[in-house]
Amino acid sequence: MTAYKDFKPLTFHDSTKGFRDGNDSARAYLERCLETIAKREPVVKAFTAINEDGARTAADASSARWKAGKPLSPIDGMPVAIKDLLETKDMPTGMGCDAFKSNFPKRDNAAVWALRQAGAVILAKAVTAELGGSHPGATTNPFDATRTPGGSSSGSAAAVGANMVPAAIGTQVGGSIIRPAAYCGNYALKPTQGGINRGERQATSQSTHGPHANSLQDMWQVAIEIANRAGGDRGAVGLVGPSTLPAAAKPSRLVVLETEGWPEVDAATKAGFEAVLKQLAEAGVTLIRRKDHPWVEALEQSIANGRATCNGVTSWENRWYQRGIVDNNPEGVSARAKATLAKAEAMSTDDYRMALMARENAQRVHSTMAPLADAAITLACPGPAPVWSGDVPGQPLAARPTGDFVFNAPSSMLFAPVVTMPLMSVGGLPVGVQVMGQQHEDARMTGLARWMSETLKPVSA
Amino acid sequence: MTAYKDFKPLTFHDSTKGFRDGNDSARAYLERCLETIAKREPVVKAFTAINEDGARTAADASSARWKAGKPLSPIDGMPVAIKDLLETKDMPTGMGCDAFKSNFPKRDNAAVWALRQAGAVILAKAVTAELGGSHPGATTNPFDATRTPGGSSSGSAAAVGANMVPAAIGTQVGGSIIRPAAYCGNYALKPTQGGINRGERQATSQSTHGPHANSLQDMWQVAIEIANRAGGDRGAVGLVGPSTLPAAAKPSRLVVLETEGWPEVDAATKAGFEAVLKQLAEAGVTLIRRKDHPWVEALEQSIANGRATCNGVTSWENRWYQRGIVDNNPEGVSARAKATLAKAEAMSTDDYRMALMARENAQRVHSTMAPLADAAITLACPGPAPVWSGDVPGQPLAARPTGDFVFNAPSSMLFAPVVTMPLMSVGGLPVGVQVMGQQHEDARMTGLARWMSETLKPVSA
Numbered sequence: 001m002t003a004y005k006d007f008k009p010l011t012f013h014d015s016t017k018g019f020r021d022g023n024d025s026a027r028a029y030l031e032r033c034l035e036t037i038a039k040r041e042p043v044v045k046a047f048t049a050i051n052e053d054g055a056r057t058a059a060d061a062s063s064a065r066w067k068a069g070k071p072l073s074p075i076d077g078m079p080v081a082i083k084d085l086l087e088t089k090d091m092p093t094g095m096g097c098d099a100f101k102s103n104f105p106k107r108d109n110a111a112v113w114a115l116r117q118a119g120a121v122i123l124a125k126a127v128t129a130e131l132g133g134s135h136p137g138a139t140t141n142p143f144d145a146t147r148t149p150g151g152s153s154s155g156s157a158a159a160v161g162a163n164m165v166p167a168a169i170g171t172q173v174g175g176s177i178i179r180p181a182a183y184c185g186n187y188a189l190k191p192t193q194g195g196i197n198r199g200e201r202q203a204t205s206q207s208t209h210g211p212h213a214n215s216l217q218d219m220w221q222v223a224i225e226i227a228n229r230a231g232g233d234r235g236a237v238g239l240v241g242p243s244t245l246p247a248a249a250k251p252s253r254l255v256v257l258e259t260e261g262w263p264e265v266d267a268a269t270k271a272g273f274e275a276v277l278k279q280l281a282e283a284g285v286t287l288i289r290r291k292d293h294p295w296v297e298a299l300e301q302s303i304a305n306g307r308a309t310c311n312g313v314t315s316w317e318n319r320w321y322q323r324g325i326v327d328n329n330p331e332g333v334s335a336r337a338k339a340t341l342a343k344a345e346a347m348s349t350d351d352y353r354m355a356l357m358a359r360e361n362a363q364r365v366h367s368t369m370a371p372l373a374d375a376a377i378t379l380a381c382p383g384p385a386p387v388w389s390g391d392v393p394g395q396p397l398a399a400r401p402t403g404d405f406v407f408n409a410p411s412s413m414l415f416a417p418v419v420t421m422p423l424m425s426v427g428g429l430p431v432g433v434q435v436m437g438q439q440h441e442d443a444r445m446t447g448l449a450r451w452m453s454e455t456l457k458p459v460s461a
Numbered sequence: 462m463t464a465y466k467d468f469k470p471l472t473f474h475d476s477t478k479g480f481r482d483g484n485d486s487a488r489a490y491l492e493r494c495l496e497t498i499a500k501r502e503p504v505v506k507a508f509t510a511i512n513e514d515g516a517r518t519a520a521d522a523s524s525a526r527w528k529a530g531k532p533l534s535p536i537d538g539m540p541v542a543i544k545d546l547l548e549t550k551d552m553p554t555g556m557g558c559d560a561f562k563s564n565f566p567k568r569d570n571a572a573v574w575a576l577r578q579a580g581a582v583i584l585a586k587a588v589t590a591e592l593g594g595s596h597p598g599a600t601t602n603p604f605d606a607t608r609t610p611g612g613s614s615s616g617s618a619a620a621v622g623a624n625m626v627p628a629a630i631g632t633q634v635g636g637s638i639i640r641p642a643a644y645c646g647n648y649a650l651k652p653t654q655g656g657i658n659r660g661e662r663q664a665t666s667q668s669t670h671g672p673h674a675n676s677l678q679d680m681w682q683v684a685i686e687i688a689n690r691a692g693g694d695r696g697a698v699g700l701v702g703p704s705t706l707p708a709a710a711k712p713s714r715l716v717v718l719e720t721e722g723w724p725e726v727d728a729a730t731k732a733g734f735e736a737v738l739k740q741l742a743e744a745g746v747t748l749i750r751r752k753d754h755p756w757v758e759a760l761e762q763s764i765a766n767g768r769a770t771c772n773g774v775t776s777w778e779n780r781w782y783q784r785g786i787v788d789n790n791p792e793g794v795s796a797r798a799k800a801t802l803a804k805a806e807a808m809s810t811d812d813y814r815m816a817l818m819a820r821e822n823a824q825r826v827h828s829t830m831a832p833l834a835d836a837a838i839t840l841a842c843p844g845p846a847p848v849w850s851g852d853v854p855g856q857p858l859a860a861r862p863t864g865d866f867v868f869n870a871p872s873s874m875l876f877a878p879v880v881t882m883p884l885m886s887v888g889g890l891p892v893g894v895q896v897m898g899q900q901h902e903d904a905r906m907t908g909l910a911r912w913m914s915e916t917l918k919p920v921s922a
Contacts, residue, residue, distance in 0.1 A: 089788070107785030199781050202663035205696025231810040234778040235666025237817055238810075317695040320660050324568030327550070349692040349699075356698055 001043065002162075004143040004430050005460075007185060009214035010036075010163035012078045013221065019066035019077060026062035026077025030055055030121060033079045037124075037164045043145050045138040046159035047124040048084045049091040055079065058121040065119065073225050074244065076119030080222070081159045081168035084125040085132050085152075086209075087200055088112050091122075096130040096137050096152070099325050099332025110199035111169060111209050114229035115222070126155030126168055129402055131322070132176060132207075135336040136401045141385045142184055143429055148388040150180025150381070151402030153212065157184040160212045161430075167213040167222050171201065174310040175408025177210045178420045182380035182432025183403060185422040186212040187219045187453075189446065190408075192439045193415035194236025196226050202234065204317040206310070206359075206412050216419075216453060220245045220446050241443030248454055249447035251374035253286040255296050257436075260304050261382050261406035269383040269431055272424040272461030276433055277377075279456045288373055295369040299376075302362035306409030309362075312355035313413075315344035336397050359413045366414045370438050375448055379407050380420040380432030410436070417442040419449040424459045462504065463623075465604040465891050466921075468646060470675035471497075471624035473539045474682065480527035480538060487523035487538025491516055491582060494540045498585075498625045504606050506599040507620035508585040509545045510552040516540065519582045526580065534686050535705065537580030541683070542620045542629040545586040546593050546613075547670075548661055549573050552583075557591040557598050557613075560786050560793025571660035572630060572670050575690035576683070587616025587629055590863055592783070593637060593668075596797040597862045602846045603645055604890055609849040611641025611842070612863030614673065618645040621673045622891075628674040628683050632662065635771040636869025638671045639881045643841035643893025644864060646883040647673040648680045648914075650907065651869075653900045654876035655697025657687055663695065665778040667771070667820075667873050677880075677914060681706045681907050702904030709915055710908035712835035714747040716757050718897075721765050722843050722867035730844040730892055733885040733922030737894055738838075740917045749834055756830040760837075763823035767870030770823075773816035774874075776805035797858050820874045827875045831899050836909055840868050841881040841893030871897070878903040880910040885920045 010033075018024030034052065041047060062077030071077070086109040087093045094100050112122060127137035129152035139154040141147040142162035149158035153170030156177075160168050161184030170177040172190045181188035189210045196209040209226075213219035224241055232238020256277060265273075281287055290297045322341045326333050381403060388401050411418040416439060420432035435452070437445040471494075479485030495513065502508060523538035532538070547570040548554045555561050573583060588598035590613035600615040602608040603623035610619035614631030617638075621629050622645030631638040633651045642649035650671045657670040670687075674680035685702055693699020717738060726734075742748055751758045783802045787794050842864060849862050872879040877900060881893035896913070898906040 087785075089785075105785070106789055108781070110781040113781060113784075197781075203695075205694075228810060230781070231777075231813055233666075234664075235774075235817065237814050313696075316692075320569070320571040320574060320658075320691070323574075324548075324550075324566070328567055349689060352692055353698050356696065 001145060002143065004185060004425055004428055010166050011215040011218055012166040013074065013215060013217040016066065016074065019063065020069065022067065026066060026121070027056065027059040029077060030059040030079050033123065033165055040142070040162040040164055044140055044142050044158050044162045046126055046155040046162065046164060047081065048094055048127055049125040050123065051091050054090050055121045055123045062119050062121065072117065072119035074221050075225050077121060078167060079121045079123040079165045080115055081124045081126040081156055081165045082112055082122060083153050083156050083170050084128045085171055085201060086112055086169065088122060088125060091125045096128040097333060099329040109201065110197040110230040111226045114226040117229050118225040123165060126159055128152050129154060130334050130337055132171060132173060133337055133340060134400060134402055135334040136388065146387050146389065147385040148183065148402050150183040150385060152176040153180050154402065156212050157181050157186055160184065160186045160214055167211055167218045169209055170212050171207060171209050172412060173204050173207040173314050174412050175405025177212065178380050178408045178418055178432070178434060179403055179405050181212050181420050183385035183430065185430035186214065187216050187422065188212045188420050189219055189223055189442065190411060190418045191223065191239055191442050192417045194233040195239040195442060196223065196232060197230040197238065198233055203321065204314050206313060206415065216446060216450050217245045239442055245450065246443045246447035248451035249444065250451045251285055251448050253288060253373040254280065255373045255376040256287050256289045257376045257378040257410065258290060258300060259378060259407055259410050260306060264382050264404065264406060265379065266383045268461045269379065269426050272426050272431065272459045273379055273433065275459045275461065276423055276456060283455060293372065295372055298365050299369060302365040303410040303413065305358065306413055307406055309355050309358045309413050310409045312347065312351065313359060315340050316347050316352040319344035339397065363414055366416065367438060375445060376436045378434060380434040381407055384426045384429035384431055415439050417445050419445045421449050421453050423452070423456060424461060426461045462606060463604065465646060465886055465889055471627050472676040472679055473627040474535065474676060474678040477527065477535065480524065481530065483528065487527060488517065488520040490538060491520040491540050494584065494626055497623070501603070501623040501625055505601055505603050505619050505623045507587055507616040507623065507625060508542065509555055509588055510586040511584065512552050515551050516582045516584045523580050523582065533578065533580035535682050536686050538582060539628060540582045540584040540626045541576055542585045542587040542617055542626045543573055543583060544614050544617050544631050545589045546632055546662060547573060547630065549583060549586060552586045557589040558794060560790040570662065571658040571691040572687045575687040578690050579686040584626060587620055589613050590615060591795050591798055593632060593634060594798055594801060595861060595863055596795040597849065607848050607850065608846040609644065609863050611644040611846060613637040614641050615863065617673045618642050618647055621645065621647045621675055628672055628679045630670055631673050632668060632670050633873060634665050634668040634775050635873050636866025638673065639841050639869045639879055639893070639895060640864055640866050642673050642881050644846035644891065646891035647675065648677050648883065649673045649881050650680055650684055650903065651872060651879045652684065652700055652903050653878045655694040656700040656903060657684065657693060658691040658699065659694055664782065665775050667774060667876065677907060677911050678706045700903055706911065707904045707908035709912035710905065711912045712746055712909050714749060714834040715741065716834045716837040717748050717750045718837045718839040718871065719751060719761060720839060720868055720871050721767060722840070725843050725865065725867060726840065727844045729922045730840065730887050733887050733892065733920045734840055734894065736920045736922065737884055737917060744916060754833065756833055759826050760830060763826040764871040764874065766819065767874055768867055770816050770819045770874050771870045773808065773812065774820060776801050777808050777813040780805035800858065824875055827877065828899060836906060837897045839895060841895040842868055845887045845890035845892055876900050878906050880906045882910050882914050884913070884917060885922065887922045
């Protein structure tokens with residue numbers, strides 16, 4: 001275990017100079033990752049499969065390209081872990097679900113294909129909560145093994161937080177990229193809805209792929225290399241932006257969002273977040289809160305039932321798929337997932353349509369208020385990762401074993417891009433702060449995040 | 462074979478009175494369908510699987526419900542064929558592709574589930590062109606076995622045209638519902654994009670499920686019963702409308718669209734279509750052509766490359782999925798499908814984005830002109846179904862073995878609802894005429910189609 005205060009994040013972008021001039025190589029970089037994995041993985045348990053041989057072959061090819069001065073992209077040779085919901089041609093895809101234990105479709109998700117085209121080394125599959133829901137896998141938080149890494153992109157976030165890989169791919173429907181990233185000290189991008197081609201993962205209307213990384217450089221580079229090759233989702237132009245990390249951009253005005261999560265935030269986390277805001281104000285950034293402007297209050301109200309809206313939309317959209325899994329293999333699905341399915345099957349078409357209407361109303365409010373500020377800022381999680389010691393036999397299932405997505409539901413339902421930054425530690429554990437923009441402002445949010453990360457002092461609370 | 466002039470379409474809606482009063486039953490209706498199948502199927506070859514036992518069990522249950530005065534819906538007991546791209550729990554799903562020969566996922570597509578909930582009898586799987594593309598299956602046109610039934614919903618259209626079932630489910634990405642329906646004398650609805658829940662078939666951004674039937678009553682009833690139970694696609698409110706066939710509605714003004722297909726239409730078909738328009742004019746409907754109003758000309762221009770736009774969008778969106786199939790089973794995919802994949806793999810992300818931009822521009826033009834007329838009217842196919850005698854060994858593959866979708870690309874790329882009606886016969890074969898509305902005007906288009914079908918005299922040319 002590494003104490004978070006001693007965390008020295010593993011990055012990739014600053015290694016490639018050495019690949020080119022011969023002081024380092026993609027293969028050597030990979031071997032360092034494998035050494036860290038040997039040390040950390042027995043406790044962190046981030047992976048369901050590691051393809052060492054394939055990774056070494058890919059890294060050797062990358063080493064040769066760099067040496068020849070012909071890398072395929074700036075992420076050529078980057079070891080990447082792929083959330084185990086996405087198909088990979090060389091590793092099984094278990095989806096965190098017993099029913100998919102022997103699932104090995106031997107094909108690449110579009111984003112995985114794009115990463116390979118860019119020369120990235122597809123090293124491992126990362127643990128996902130079951131079917132991308134809330135039933136947790138074995139992964140522990142890299143900074144405290146008694147705590148959850150968050151989910152459902154549990155392994156992706158923990159692998160990056162444990163320095164086992166510099167970047168990983170996660171997916172989010174409600175809060176599955178940003179929450180675990182915030183608990184594990186990652187930077188992460190949850191793109192505008194449709195930003196990155198989901199390939200076969202077209203399950204729900206508000207799901208996205210996104211990168212976890214230990215630096216904004218690596219985060220952005222992974223995202224743009226995928227989008228440049230595989231584009232966005234079907235029917236979406238997808239992520240468009242500069243070919244390397246956007247320039248740092250200081251915001252003039254930021255909306256401060258409470259969301260429905262504010263009452264649940266502990267005092268230390270609140271104090272830490274206020275200390276971040278204080279630094280922004282001191283830097284000359286105007287902060288606009290719900291009491292300051294009726295548009296902010298209108299947005300807060302439109303997202304006040306964000307968790308319920310996201311849960312309603314998503315469980316309805318998954319119901320036929322999940323019914324098929326349960327019918328074919330009743331023992332292969334957890335009681336927690338079955339309870340979600342039961343809730344979905346109790347919904348009517350009109351219940352779903354009302355949830356969609358709530359979502360579309362909130363999107364309209366959000367787009368209307370675009371001129372008010374450069375972005376919104378809020379916590380990326382309600383506090384440090386909670387302790388998770390497993391369900392207690394005979395007791396009701398715990399409600400949120402991978403933590404609460406209350407701060408993530410808004411951007412998910414708004415289809416809005418967010419970047420989380422590890423700007424705070426609370427009780428010695430990472431807590432993320434996120435900026436949220438209008439749809440298609442992914443590059444702008446990354447530029448704002450860069451300015452904040454370069455300007456603000458990390459806060460301890 | 463039945464000559465089209467002698468065609469007495471098999472309908473369902475007018476049979477249920479007998480189910481209730483005991484003069485007929487759902488089981489007896491099914492048996493009549495099975496008798497027709499025994500006669501026609503050896504030549505028409507509409508089906509890949511027929512579940513006689515399951516259908517009889519379902520029909521008996523339906524008979525009992527009608528007798529008890531408690532049908533689940535107006536389509537309780539209706540024998541329906543399902544395009545073999547959609548999963549059904551009791552029949553294999555072969556997708557017209559050798560690579561899926563043994564595919565039997567034992568689960569129901571959301572629309573199939575909804576049909577069962579409504580009491581419909583899921584009788585058979587209907588032949589699809591390979592993977593919903595253009596490589597044809599064995600099905601022949603029910604009115605001339607030397608001709609194509611159209612595709613890709615070949616079996617769905619032919620089964621209805623041969624009176625083997627009163628209704629069938631098809632799917633359309635470019636022209637796969639409306640074209641075969643028009644060639645086989647069906648009524649059919651290609652709904653607004655997102656109108657009917659596609660379940661696991663979320664492959665492409667402009668695909669829809671839709672009903673083929675021998676009457677507008679059955680067509681509408683099938684659509685609304687599905688939509689009321691399974692809603693629309695993920696993120697879409699889906700089809701909303703009256704619980705039975707909308708009232709007949711006479712249009713005041715109709716835009717007459719040529720599309721890029723007009724130069725390809727033969728003289729007899731043109732004369733037939735003009736005869737339909739003449740009847741409309743005589744009934745007092747104002748017809749607005751491209752020479753009459755610049756908005757119509759603008760729409761014509763925006764859809765002038767509709768085939769290329771649809772092909773570009775769709776082949777790109779399918780490329781990773783199809784690459785996976787080919788990599789896993791190179792012999793299991795036709796040369797025709799492989800050629801489409803090769804074209805997709807030659808596209809860049811920006812090529813795709815330009816196709817999307819063309820599509821979105823056309824949609825904007827179309828929505829802007831909404832107040833100009835009640836609907837647009839055009840041919841549903843360029844003429845009667847062409848002869849198809851198979852590819853010639855050693856020769857290049859025929860370009861469009863299931864016919865040309867040139868009159869269908871516009872509504873597909875516009876996400877617009879269309880209803881095709883069997884208003885014409887040309888050279889003794891059916892040719893459809895379609896009305897197209899603004900998005901979400903499915904019920905209005907059905908009401909216009911009802912008025913036309915009840916008012917206009919069928920045209921022979």
